[in-house]
Each structure stands twice: as C-alpha cells, then as structure tokens.
Amino acid sequence: MCIRITGTGRSLPENFMTNDDLAEIVDTSDEWIKSRVGIERRYIVKNETTTSMAADAALKAIENAGVSPLDIDLIIVASVTNDKVTPSTACQVQDIIGAENAMAFDLNSACSGFVVALNTAMAYFKAGIYKKALLIGAETLSKIVDWSDRGTCVLFGDGAGAAIAEADESVMTGLVQGTDGIRGKALDMDGMPINNPFVKNEISGSGLFMDGQAVFKFAVKIVPKCVNKLCEDNNIDKSDIKYYVLHQANSRIIQTVAKRLGEPEEKFPVNVHKYGNTSGASVPILLDELNRDGKLVKGDKIILCGFGGGLSWGAALIEW
Numbered sequence: 120m121c122i123r124i125t126g127t128g129r130s131l132p133e134n135f136m137t138n139d140d141l142a143e144i145v146d147t148s149d150e151w152i153k154s155r156v157g158i159e160r161r162y163i164v165k166n167e168t169t170t171s172m173a174a175d176a177a178l179k180a181i182e183n184a185g186v187s188p189l190d191i192d193l194i195i196v197a198s199v200t201n202d203k204v205t206p207s208t209a210c211q212v213q214d215i216i217g218a219e220n221a222m223a224f225d226l227n228s229a230c231s232g233f234v235v236a237l238n239t240a241m242a243y244f245k246a247g248i249y250k251k252a253l254l255i256g257a258e259t260l261s262k263i264v265d266w267s268d269r270g271t272c273v274l275f276g277d278g279a280g281a282a283i284a285e286a287d288e289s290v291m292t293g294l295v296q297g298t299d300g301i302r303g304k305a306l307d308m309d310g311m312p313i314n315n316p317f318v319k320n321e322i323s324g325s326g327l328f329m330d331g332q333a334v335f336k337f338a339v340k341i342v343p344k345c346v347n348k349l350c351e352d353n354n355i356d357k358s359d360i361k362y363y364v365l366h367q368a369n370s371r372i373i374q375t376v377a378k379r380l381g382e383p384e385e386k387f388p389v390n391v392h393k394y395g396n397t398s399g400a401s402v403p404i405l406l407d408e409l410n411r412d413g414k415l416v417k418g419d420k421i422i423l424c425g426f427g428g429g430l431s432w433g434a435a436l437i438e439w
C-alpha cells in the first residue's frame with residue numbers, strides 16, 4: 120500500500136515585505152539578501168494565524184482533490200509555530216473544515232515537518248490503518264524570529280501548504296528520514312521556562328538562534344545523501360526523477376545540492392525569492408505551485424526533501 124497526492128493548496132498572508140522594507144528595520148540591503156540567499160520578499164501576517172492559513176490551504180487542497188472533508192481519516196499539521204498549546208492546530212483545522220471522521224494531531228519536525236508528515240501517513244497507509252490523509256505545513260515564523268537580528272530575520276516568511284494523500288497500491292513510493300539531535304544546537308529556540316511555586320523564571324524574549332554555516336554544511340550533505348539512497352533503495356536512476364521539490368531554505372543551498380548530485384538546476388524548482396523560508400510550509404507551497412501550473416502529470420516521479428531544525432531530515436519518492 121503506497122501513497123498518491125491527489126490535491127494541493129496553499130495560503131499566504133495578504134501583507135508582504137520586500138528586502139528594502141527590511142532594510143528600514145535592520146542594517147541590511149536588497150543586494151546582500153538576494154546575493155546570499157536569493158530572497159526578494161516574504162509574506163508576513165497581520166490578521167492571519169497559523170491555524171487560519173492551515174485551514175485555508177486545507178480547503179483548497181480538498182477542493183483540488185475533489186474529496187469530501189468527511190472522507191478524511193487522518194489530519195497531520197507540521198508546525199513549530201502553533202497558535203495554541205492545546206487543542207492542536209490539526210484539531211482546530213478539523214473543526215473549521217468539518218472533517219469529523221478524522222484523527223488529528225500535530226508534528227514538530229521543523230523544516231522537515233511536511234515530509235515527515237507524509238512519511239507518517241505512508242506508514243499508516245502501509246499498516247492499513249488510514250486511507251485518506253490531509254497533510255499540512257503551516258508556519259507563522261514572524262512570531263518567533265528575533266527582529267533585531269539581521270542574520271536571521273531576513274530569511275523567514277509566513278504561509279501554509281496542504282495536500283490530500285490517498286492510499287494507492289499502484290504507485291511507487293519510498294522514504295528516507297532521520298535526525299541528529301547531537302548537532303541540534305545549530306538551530307535553537309527556547310520554549311516556555313519552568314514557572315511554578317518552587318521555581319520562578321523570567322520569560323526570555325530571545326528569538327531563534329541559527330549557526331548559518333553549520334546549517335548550510337548539514338543541508339548540502341544530507342540532501343544528496345537522501346536522494347541517492349531513495350534512488351538506490353527503489354532501483355531507479357536520477358534521470359527518472361522529474362523534479363526535486365526541496366525545502367526552500369535558500370537558493371545557494373539548492374544550487375549546491377544540484378551541483379553535488381550532478382543534476383540540472385531546472386529539475387530543482389525554486390520559489391524562495393517570493394516567499395522566503397517558510398519552514399515546514401515550503402515543500403507543500405512549492406508542490407501546489409507545480410500542480411496548479413500543470414507541471415506535474417500522472418506517472419511523474421518526484422522527490423520531496425525537507426531538512427532543518429532537530430537537526431532533522433525527511434525525503435520521499437512519490438509518483439504523481
């Protein structure tokens with residue numbers, strides 16, 4: 120039993136911010152940002168939330184797949200920027216879209232989140248437990264970045280992407296995933312400190328910390344490794360892959376990965392210039408663009424790959 124994506128959707132905030140807008144807040148420039156990471160603008164929420172964008176993307180994916188919310192038996196939301204501790208974003212989406220027959224939960228695997236959600240659904244499908252999943256990557260990273268740190272605040276954006284995935288025995292599917300918690304400090308952010316009758320802590324206001332060079336080295340090593348393993352495990356050649364749908368962290372990571380794999384850059388669609396790095400939302404947003412632009416046809420083999428905080432990585436080979 121394997122997995123086929125039958126519909127996709129995306130949701131972006133109305134408000135966007137150019138590099139020039141950012142240069143009014145921190146000491147940076149359009150030239151620096153474009154040349155280092157390829158980002159030209161990013162969407163930043165004013166009225167939207169992680170949940171509202173997740174539900175909006177979900178409804179578009181449901182419509183695109185032509186399914187009823189009542190047919191969905193599994194909802195997974197990948198996010199590190201949930202609006203509430205409880206209920207989960209997935210349970211809130213279940214309520215908004217009326218998917219009352221589903222089991223819903225959130226998953227935290229940072230920028231690999233959507234692909235890890237897909238792999239989780241794949242495992243449930245193989246076990247015969249669920250048949251139709253709604254998978255969402257949704258982030259409001261503008262809530263957690265340090266807006267005074269020019270090294271990180273220029274990189275991220277808000278948004279959500281969603282896909283309907285259905286169990287299908289006729290298609291080829293493979294997965295690779297893993298984590299390296301030992302090097303997890305390269306992307307680090309504290310949660311709520313202990314605060315109880317015995318221990319008092321100030322809530323610190325520090326945002327996301329990133330060791331940019333460590334993340335870069337990790338990414339350009341792990342993604343080719345995942346791609347080669349997927350091809351090897353599934354007995355296919357890289358020439359059989361139509362697109363590599365990679366997490367949109369930055370354009371230099373994507374170019375370096377293409378070079379290391381010896382694959383043409385045209386096989387690596389990029390949209391980071393429009394959205395910035397939307398963490399777990401980037402892969403489904405890009406997938407939705409490819410789908411709605413008619414760039415994917417039945418039978419196409421594509422590799423999705425997410426990598427990031429944890430450190431974590433997840434890759435999936437799927438057939439359209």
Ligand code: ACO
Pocket residue numbers: 146147148151152155156230269270271273274306329330331332334335338367368369371372396398426427428
């Ligand atoms: N504008 C202008 N100058 C800046 C900016 C900025 N926005 N940010 C940093 N600089 C300066 C630094 O202060 C430093 O100045 P100094 O030499 O006077 O001290 C200089 O630029 C070089 O800084 P580095 O941090 O060493 O820059 P580096 O060459 O490593 O490039 C970058 C930084 C582009 C982030 C790179 O490390 C990278 O691509 N890393 C990958 C990280 C990434 O994409 N993370 C995304 C989140 S994680 C994920 O999604 C997987």
